[in-house]
Amino acid sequence: MEEHEQKEFNDWCIGCGDFGILRSEELLAEELKLDYKNFVVVSGIGCSGKAPHFLTQKISGVHTLHGRAMAFATGIKLSNPSLEVLIEAGDGDTFGIGVGHFVNAGRRNIDMTIVVHDNGVYGLTKGQASPTLKRGEKTKSLPKPNINDSINPIALALASGYTFVARGFAYDVNGTKELIKKAIQHKGMALVDVLQPCPTYNDINTNDWYKARVYNLDIDPVVKSIEEVPEKVNAAISKSYEWEQKIPLGIFYQNELVPTFEERLNEDIPDYMSNYPAMQPIDSNGKTATKYENLIRARKVA
């Protein structure tokens, strides 16, 4: 239909970091040959939430509720684990209203990727302080400096059990593309926190401000044996607290030794990966395909 070919009207501000993230994703979708048959982009609410509608590839998109993209994505992925599921969410979306889902996703280690559009403000609603804005900072629309401390997304992900934790910078399109690509290829729950300027509301963490600080991480993030976990986590957390003078980009931590949730399900349901819920027949000729008799017989008392 022509609606698909016609680009959706993009209402992001000129210079928004969202464009860099979108371009990174378009490039990696090309590289990984992702389309609607194998890929779903699930987003939350905020400027970032519209990303699936703007992607030019022939993908499917599910634009959900504020903070709940992770929950929708979980339902999609566990019912059809053959799909690659990418979550697009904002920093307010993820670390404010949706932080409970973010933390619990680490406990499950589902093979999905969340890309956080992290600009320190609620850009869609006129620039209130988001959970990642530092205390004491007074961005454009704040009447007084922010009195809340900020969440450290990298440290929170590590403490929650994410098995791939990385940080990108939205204006570094190629670098961000590589990080998201590696996150998608990683087996397990992956976070890519992408720092992005909000040219309209964040007049502190600007493109120039970031460019003067960002550098590529110089640690080996990959866990090669379970014994290494505390050391690698500690090194990653330590690096994640660098901010004022220099800000590290790249992969902080990667551990593929933790079983994914899909593998855990597969232990109880041996054909889970080959006969997942989305492909199971529910009826045969309009009658139930489930053998209810057996379930009822199991409850027999006399």
Place this chain on the structure above:
Amino acid sequence: MVVVQSEDEIAAINMAVGSSLTGARSATATSGPGFSLMSEGISWAGMNEAPVLITYYMRGAPATGLPTRSGQADLKFALNVGHGEFPRIVIASGDHEEVFYDSIYGLNLAERYQTPVIHIIEKCLANAYSVLDMKLFTGSDISIERGLLVEGGEDYRRFAHSDNGLSPRAFLGKARIFYTGDEHNETGHITEESLNRLAIYEKRLKKLETADREIMEESMVNVFGDSENVVLTWGSTKGAAIDAMEELKEKGIDIEVVQVRMFSPYPKNYMKKILAGKSRIIALENNYYAQGAEVLTEKTGIMPDSYILKWTGRPVLLDELVDALERVIKKGEKKVVLHGGA
């Protein structure tokens, strides 16, 4: 089947809705506090025409209320849950046999009309055992309806207009699909365009009119006995009401029990027919306002003559119900409040 223990009810409903977009049948269950948390997700499901079944067992509310006890005070909440106007199908079971079949029927309705279905039961049914004849559960003759399905492909339009409001449903992975909680066009892309809003809003709501037309009203109500004295009820009070009918018969009093099984769409024409010419309509409910009877009034204009109500969290007991019905029918009392049970 995959069962996920979610971190909260917000995750539970949204996981279930996400799951349904892939073609899996999905359901979640909760009581009042959790259902409160689910309301935003139910609204999203309504907007996106996503089938999902929510089993809602009512406890003694408000707040945590009587968390280990039962109640029927959330009927109107179930009927109105979620912001905005979208089709909600609401069914109510009165005993364990009905609960079993309604859970399957609820999934059929969810897929047929592509909208959330709320299956209301009560704590006293959800957390109780009963012994039933195995012959009631033959299994293999259970009908499954999945509604309009289509493979989809690249040019698929999830919300294509149709006369009855129903668009053929395709699944993620099979078709290029867009969903959004924002108002959208037939393809599922965001738009606030006025004429699109006019048409697609009506398309969604038309589905409930289609359901209202297609579901036999006789299947939405159980009628036991025939008398000028009608006990109008729903849910778990069914059992006590039928037993009371037997006991009162021995005392020379006839009653008829009308148990409403579906509240949305509502069997308004059939209810008018059943209740026409009856001399006394007695609302029997486990709440203060007789919410089921209020729905009757809203839909048909018919008012009950008298009320037997109980909100102590205990189910209605046979002895107290027989006594209350005698007072209402013989002495003409307008309202009897029950409090039997330890």
